[in-house]
Every structure is written in C-alpha cells, then in structure tokens.
Amino acid sequence: ATRTFDVVVVGAGPAGSAAAMEAARAGLSVALVERGPFPGAKNVYGGVVYGRILDELIPRWWERMPVQRWVTRRSTMVMTPSQALTVDFRTEDWGRPPYNGATAFRADLDGWLAEQAVEAGAVLVTSTVVTGLLKDASGAVAGVRTDRPDGDLTARVVIACDGVNSFLAKEAGMFPDEHQAEHLTLGVKQTLALPRETLEERFAISGRDGVDIEMLGCTRGIPGGGFLYTNLESVSLGVVLGLTGVREAKTRPEEILAELKRHPAIAPLIRGGEQIEYSAHLIPEGGYRSMPELAGDGILIAGDAAAMCLAAGIWLEGVNFALGAGMYAGRAAAAAIGAGDTSRRGLSGYRKLLESSFVLADHRRLRDFPGLVLSDRMQRNYPGLVCDLVQGMFQVDNPRPKPGLRRLLRRSARDNGVRLRDLVRDSWTGMRGL
Ligand code: FAD
Structure with a gap:
C-alpha cells in the first residue's frame, strides 16, 4: 500500500534531519528515509562541525550535542616535502558557550540530529533505499519509490538530501549537465x-x-x-x-x-x-557555479546533493551548509504547502531564504575561491615560495650580510617558478575572497 506524507525527506544526513525537523515542527507529516541501518552509518567527513546555524534549530545545542572536543586552536600549515610553515591561532572564547567549532563522530552527530527530527514528529525509516521519483500526470514530483515491497511513499514535496552526486537531483533533471568529475x-x-x-x-x-x-x-x-x-x-x-x-x-x-x-x-x-x-x-567542490537548480515542481534539493559544500582543498565546511539548507528547505516546503502551491514557483521561497542567509551568500562571495586554492600555482608553486621565503628570513648566514626581504622574495619566486605579477593578482583574489 502507498503511504502518504506531506513531505518525504530522502537521506538522514545533516541536511535531511534539519529539513525533517523544520517541516515536522510546522505541523506537517514527514517521513525521513535513510538507506543505512542507522543515520550516519556510512557517512564520512573530516570531523569538525561549525554549529552556529544550530542556534536557530536547536537552542543551547552545545549542552546536548555529542561532541568530542571544542576546537580552540586552528592552524594552517603550508608545506613542502621537507619544510612546514604554520600559522597557529588559539582562543579561549571558542572553548565556552556559544562555542565555534567542535569535533564529533558522524554516527553520533547524525544519530543525534535525526533524533531531534523524530522528537519533532518526523517518522524515521532506516535501511530503505529510495530508488526513484514518483511523478504525476503533469510531470511534477509526487513522491518516491523505495526498495521495499509496496514501498512507494507519496508526498506533496520531496526534499532530496541524498548527498554528493545526488541521483534524485539528476532524475529530476535539476543538474543540466552531468555532474562533472x-x-x-x-x-x-x-x-x-x-x-x-x-x-x-x-x-x-x-x-x-x-x-x-x-x-x-x-x-x-x-x-x-x-x-x-x-x-x-x-x-x-x-x-x-x-x-x-x-x-x-x-x-x-x-x-x-x-x-x-x-x-x-x-x-x-x-x-x-x-x-x-x-x-x-x-x-x-565546485561551489556556487556548479550548483544545480534548487527547486522544481514538488521537489527541493539541499546540502551536498546541491553541491553546497564549501571545500577548497584545505577548507572543509559542509555540515553547516547542509544544516542551513535543510532548515530553509523544510521551511519553504511548509510555506508552499500552507499556500497550496508546491510547484516550482510555489517553492521559490527556498532560494530566497538561501540567498539572504550565509548558505548562498558565502558561496557567492567565495565563488572564485575553490578555483584559486585548487589552482596549479597554489598547489605546486606557492607552498615552496612561502617556505623558502621564511627559511631565508629565519636563517642566520653570518658573516654574510642578510639579504633584504625584496631580494629574498625575488629569489624564492624565481626558484619556485612564480611570476611576481601572478603572485600579486592571486593575493588580490585571495584577499577579496576572504
Ligand atoms: P550526507 O551527509 O552525505 O548525507 C546523505 C545521506 O543520504 C546519507 O545518510 C546517505 O546514506 C543517504 N542516502 C543517499 N542516497 C540515498 C537513497 N537513495 N535513499 C536513502 N538514503 C540515501 N564538512 C564539515 O562541515 N566539516 C568537515 O570537517 C568536513 N570534512 C570532510 C572531509 C571529508 C573526507 C569529506 C568526504 C567531507 C567533509 N565535509 C566536511 C563535508 C560534509 O561531510 C558534507 O558536506 C555533509 O555531510 C553534507 O551533508 P548532507 O546531509 O548534504 O549529505
């Protein structure tokens, strides 16, 4: 038999649990469908959650979230095979409420987030793979098909939170070109x-x-x-x-x-x-420019499924964007259902919510950043340049006189195949991005 919900959320990662939480709190009937035996079973990340967006979803989250450690020290290390320059920062502010970042295990974190969705009234369905979208006569998304016998779930809005390479976003035709390698x-x-x-x-x-x-x-x-x-x-x-x-x-x-x-x-x-x-x-890692359409008839896409991870090699923020996007998706779904219009137009409030929050604002501002950090110069030339420059500054070569900074910079740039013109331009892009 087909079961009917107002909202079906696919994937109980941070995006999915946030979406389910918000939709359920708005009084909607919500199913949160997860392929793993429990939320977070197979999910992977580096380990740091920036929890600020949780202030809005789960007040005083820091008293209950399963945390390993509070991040009070952040370092960036630029290295070559034999050198390393570290910028190291610590602050006591991040070690007390309202905190900044925390390390946490995915199984703990995802389990806890899904619990909040269930407490809000969502039904969590685990060990269930969503295998396709149900569409009505007009082609609008009307639910999902699962791998369970009689496993169709109909919904007024489907929120796809199925992670990177989202098969649902593709099936809904939201990625115009194939998600490229x-x-x-x-x-x-x-x-x-x-x-x-x-x-x-x-x-x-x-x-x-x-x-x-x-x-x-x-x-x-x-x-x-x-x-x-x-x-x-x-x-x-x-x-x-x-x-x-x-x-x-x-x-x-x-x-x-x-x-x-x-x-x-x-x-x-x-x-x-x-x-x-x-x-x-x-x-x-494609950022703003690689995102799919975010709303279609009867469907919204959030989190990694919509390429909302801000990851430029060394920079890994995804859980916060997933939580934010999920929350706004849940909110937009509730507003559209309330207004009786779940078409692409009825759901367009989602994009507006995202644009006016950090989710898309940060992505838009940093849209050139992944390209810069992942560029050849940044990856192959600059680490050597920076390390050689600092080594030159710190090295004591008496009795020869110390070379000036300008000479050191020229020498390090030359030895590492960097043109000063590119360095100035990239520094400017970097500064602007930050
Ligand atoms: P996911 O967490 O991927 O969740 C998707 C969920 O959908 C999963 O539970 C999956 O099982 C389920 N699912 C998928 N398909 C189906 C289906 N067909 N049917 C049912 N269920 C389905 N971010 C940070 O904030 N900090 C970090 O330190 C960090 N480090 C990272 C390091 C690595 C190595 C990686 C890979 C990522 C890292 N990220 C980090 C990014 C972060 O992991 C993601 O941005 C975040 O998990 C996205 O959340 P999500 O809910 O959109 O997707």
Whole structure:
C-alpha cells in the first residue's frame, strides 16, 4: 500500500534531519528515509562541525550535542616535502558557550540530529533505499519509490538530501549537465587512536579543547589539501584530492596519505597511533557555479546533493551548509504547502531564504575561491615560495650580510617558478575572497 506524507525527506544526513525537523515542527507529516541501518552509518567527513546555524534549530545545542572536543586552536600549515610553515591561532572564547567549532563522530552527530527530527514528529525509516521519483500526470514530483515491497511513499514535496552526486537531483533533471568529475574531490581519512594524555601533550591542549589543522602543499601537486583534527582519544588525518588530478598523477590516494603521515611535521604528532577507522568519500567542490537548480515542481534539493559544500582543498565546511539548507528547505516546503502551491514557483521561497542567509551568500562571495586554492600555482608553486621565503628570513648566514626581504622574495619566486605579477593578482583574489 502507498503511504502518504506531506513531505518525504530522502537521506538522514545533516541536511535531511534539519529539513525533517523544520517541516515536522510546522505541523506537517514527514517521513525521513535513510538507506543505512542507522543515520550516519556510512557517512564520512573530516570531523569538525561549525554549529552556529544550530542556534536557530536547536537552542543551547552545545549542552546536548555529542561532541568530542571544542576546537580552540586552528592552524594552517603550508608545506613542502621537507619544510612546514604554520600559522597557529588559539582562543579561549571558542572553548565556552556559544562555542565555534567542535569535533564529533558522524554516527553520533547524525544519530543525534535525526533524533531531534523524530522528537519533532518526523517518522524515521532506516535501511530503505529510495530508488526513484514518483511523478504525476503533469510531470511534477509526487513522491518516491523505495526498495521495499509496496514501498512507494507519496508526498506533496520531496526534499532530496541524498548527498554528493545526488541521483534524485539528476532524475529530476535539476543538474543540466552531468555532474562533472572536475567538480569532485575524493577525501580519504584515517582515524588513529592515541592515549588521551599523549594526545593532549602533543597538541598542547587540555580538558575538552581541540585542534584543527589544515594543510596545503602535501598532495604532490594534485589539487587538494590535508587535515588533522583531534578527537577525545584519537586524531582524524586525511587528504582531499581532485579526482582528475589523482587520475592524471597515476597514484593512489592512500599513497598520498601515507606520505603525509611520514612528513617530518606530522609524523611526531601521530606516532604510535593505531588505526581504528579508514574511510573514503566524494566531496562536491565546485561551489556556487556548479550548483544545480534548487527547486522544481514538488521537489527541493539541499546540502551536498546541491553541491553546497564549501571545500577548497584545505577548507572543509559542509555540515553547516547542509544544516542551513535543510532548515530553509523544510521551511519553504511548509510555506508552499500552507499556500497550496508546491510547484516550482510555489517553492521559490527556498532560494530566497538561501540567498539572504550565509548558505548562498558565502558561496557567492567565495565563488572564485575553490578555483584559486585548487589552482596549479597554489598547489605546486606557492607552498615552496612561502617556505623558502621564511627559511631565508629565519636563517642566520653570518658573516654574510642578510639579504633584504625584496631580494629574498625575488629569489624564492624565481626558484619556485612564480611570476611576481601572478603572485600579486592571486593575493588580490585571495584577499577579496576572504
Ligand atoms: P550526507 O551527509 O552525505 O548525507 C546523505 C545521506 O543520504 C546519507 O545518510 C546517505 O546514506 C543517504 N542516502 C543517499 N542516497 C540515498 C537513497 N537513495 N535513499 C536513502 N538514503 C540515501 N564538512 C564539515 O562541515 N566539516 C568537515 O570537517 C568536513 N570534512 C570532510 C572531509 C571529508 C573526507 C569529506 C568526504 C567531507 C567533509 N565535509 C566536511 C563535508 C560534509 O561531510 C558534507 O558536506 C555533509 O555531510 C553534507 O551533508 P548532507 O546531509 O548534504 O549529505
């Protein structure tokens, strides 16, 4: 028998749970359908959640969210095979309410978010794969087909939150051109267990404080970057690599990760760490320019399914965008259903909500940023330039007199194949982007 809901949300990741929460709170009947045996079962990310958007969804979320550590130290490391320059920042402000970022395990986080949706009244259906869209005579989306016998679910609005490479967005014809490989990166990650005291000593933290390190120049020139995050008794270490770059370099992501683990700046941090998890997942890195249409007749797309991940190699924000987009999708669905118009036009409030929030505003502002961070110069030339420049500044070469900064810069640029003109232009793009 077909079951009927006001809203069917596909995928119980952060986007899906936020959408289900918001729609259920508006008094709608909501099904949240997840293919995994439980929410977060197979979901992968680096490990840091920026929770600010939760203020609106779950007041005082920090008292209840399953957190490993609060990120009070953020570092960016620019490296070559034998050098590393780190910009390291810490603040006590991020270690107390309302906090900034936290490390958390996906199974804990996704499970907790889905629980909030269920508490709001949504029905969570696990171990169920959505296999297609139901359409009415006019071609409008009218529900979903699942892999269960008699598993059709009809709905006035379907919210597709099925993650990167969304099969539903494609089936609805929302991605005009095939999602291209150049917009995708592959993330591989290892979680390494360390005794708590060892970890806290190595990373100079205590209590529930945590560290987030992002790295540039550790991918053999393949567009991408690395990350290292501290959990309570483990670290998550990974690399993110452009799919096309990996293919061209004829190497395996595991090799790049193994190389990073041997790097002189990283090896001492993870020494003795025992692997407790290894995972890999795709990331949509194309940003604003690669997004599909966000609303169609009877359907909305949110989160990674709509390429809303802001990931430029070293920069990985996705959960916050997914939560925000899901929340606005739930809200827009409720408004459209309330007004009796769930056509593309009736659902167009979704885009407006996104445009006036950080979700699309940040993406629009940073639309050139992924291109810059993933560019050849940024990946192959600048890490060497920066490291050589700093090495030159810090190196004491007496009795020869110290070269001036301008000479050092010229020399480092020349040695690393950088034209100063490009450097100035890229710095400007970077500054503008930030
Ligand atoms: P997902 O989390 O992918 O959830 C999609 C859900 O849909 C899944 O539960 C899946 O099982 C389900 N599903 C899919 N298809 C179907 C179907 N047909 N039927 C039923 N269910 C289905 N973001 C951050 O904020 N911080 C980070 O540190 C970070 N690091 C990352 C590191 C790596 C290596 C990777 C890969 C990603 C990282 N991201 C990070 C990005 C982040 O993981 C995503 O942006 C975020 O998970 C998107 O949420 P979502 O709900 O849109 O999709």
